[in-house]
Amino acid sequence: MRLSIASLHRVVKGDLGIEFVQQDLTSYGGLELLRRYVRLVDLHRRLRESFRAYGLGGDYGGARLVLLLLALWVVGGRRIEHLRYLGQDPLVARLCGLARIPNGPHRRRLAQAVHPGSTPGGDHRKQHAPV
DSSP states (O other): OOGGGGBBBBOOOSSOOOOOOSSSOHHHHHHHHHHHHHTTHHEEEEEEHHHHHOOOOSSSSSHHHHHHHHHHHHOOOHHHHHHHGGOOOHHHHHTTSSSSSOOHHHHHHHHHHHHHTOOSOOOOOOOOOOO
């Protein structure tokens, strides 16, 4: 079933409450702080403008995908396929402004965009000759 592009995006109306107490900050708590910083520096608009200059688009939009990769890195993900574990996480979706995280086919296209020489299902690590 084809989804409309409007159903992929989500509006964030307010900040989550944060209390500063003697406690370690988890990576998920850090996502809300990161979201506030991204909003403060207007990173989403800047990314959109940058991608517009190259004519890049798509269902999810390049700026949201960059924020999704940033969220993946913050929570400790090392591969694009780790997005499957973040699929239902509301804080990740909130940071990226997405109602749903990209599924299998979208993740494969994202992996191919990040690693242009890769093949679906293949080894994405670059083979370097010794110097």
